[in-house]
Amino acid sequence: MPELPEVETTRRGLAPWLEGQQLARIVVRVPKLRWPIPADFGRRLPGARVVALDRRAKWLLLRTDRGTALLHLGMTGSFRVLRDDRAPGLHDHVDLVTGAGVTIRFNDPRRFGSVLWTEEDPALHPLIAPLGPEPLGAGFTGDYLHRRSRKRGIAIKPHLMNAHIVVGVGNIYASEALFRAGIHPARAAGRVALPRLEALAGAVREVLTEAIRAGGTTLRDFYDGEGQPGYFAQRLRVYDRADQPCVSCGAPVRQMVLGQRSSYYCPRCQR
Numbered sequence: 001m002p003e004l005p006e007v008e009t010t011r012r013g014l015a016p017w018l019e020g021q022q023l024a025r026i027v028v029r030v031p032k033l034r035w036p037i038p039a040d041f042g043r044r045l046p047g048a049r050v051v052a053l054d055r056r057a058k059w060l061l062l063r064t065d066r067g068t069a070l071l072h073l074g075m076t077g078s079f080r081v082l083r084d085d086r087a088p089g090l091h092d093h094v095d096l097v098t099g100a101g102v103t104i105r106f107n108d109p110r111r112f113g114s115v116l117w118t119e120e121d122p123a124l125h126p127l128i129a130p131l132g133p134e135p136l137g138a139g140f141t142g143d144y145l146h147r148r149s150r151k152r153g154i155a156i157k158p159h160l161m162n163a164h165i166v167v168g169v170g171n172i173y174a175s176e177a178l179f180r181a182g183i184h185p186a187r188a189a190g191r192v193a194l195p196r197l198e199a200l201a202g203a204v205r206e207v208l209t210e211a212i213r214a215g216g217t218t219l220r221d222f223y224d225g226e227g228q229p230g231y232f233a234q235r236l237r238v239y240d241r242a243d244q245p246c247v248s249c250g251a252p253v254r255q256m257v258l259g260q261r262s263s264y265y266c267p268r269c270q271r
């Protein structure tokens with residue numbers, strides 16, 4: 001499933017082809033992905049100028065002078081940039097064709113992705129308004145986590161993965177960040193002291209930033225229309241390493257289930 005770094009890499013890959021461009025043609029080949037695609041989507045956009053391609057959580061916000069398209073990759077969605085007019089494949093559901101003749105093609109075999117439209121401020125959209133702060137934004141700090149976790153008995157790992165607390169911290173990144181901050185994933189959120197939450201906020205920023213940086217190396221294939229930003233070759237320190245030695249102390253990494261997700265941790269380094 002694409003996580004925040006893959007979505008951010010997609011944004012960086014698409015932005016130069018879209019920003020400032022006029023949309024010439026929209027092709028919608030399915031009526032519905034996770035939700036119905038607005039029936040008039042293909043008629044509203046031609047002629048619109050793209051102001052910016054932004055990201056909020058795992059949503060791409062295609063801001064135009066007529067409104068904003070809200071695009072989500074779901075579980076298996078991806079975009080490609082095509083500079084020729086090759087025929088669409090089976091799961092190529094939507095094309096955005098720019099005035100420069102470039103096709104931005106959305107492919108999604110499992111159809112859990114989304115293409116929505118709003119003429120209001122997208123920050124007020126019901127799918128976006130309830131979301132917590134961006135993990136790479138200025139609002140995500142140890143102080144913030146401290147405020148949001150006092151008196152909370154929930155384990156710190158599912159707390160960190162809750163999009164109302166902070167967006168975009170998936171299972172892999174939560175495991176890795178907790179390892180770097182030395183916090184046991186099952187520790188009650190309300191019992192982690194401020195300095196450790198400061199370390200945790202820093203570790204979340206660090207693992208996401210490293211993944212985004214690794215993603216940049218996949219962009220060349222993306223431009224050629226063949227590849228897509230994949231899962232980034234980041235060296236994972238605990239995730240999926242059950243029984244292997246901890247990179248820091250050598251103790252065997254352990255696995256446990258928390259909030260129905262597999263969690264990996266070092267029993268010696270994480271308290």
Ligand SMILES: [Zn+2]
Nearest residue numbers: 246249266269
């Ligand atoms: Zn260790």
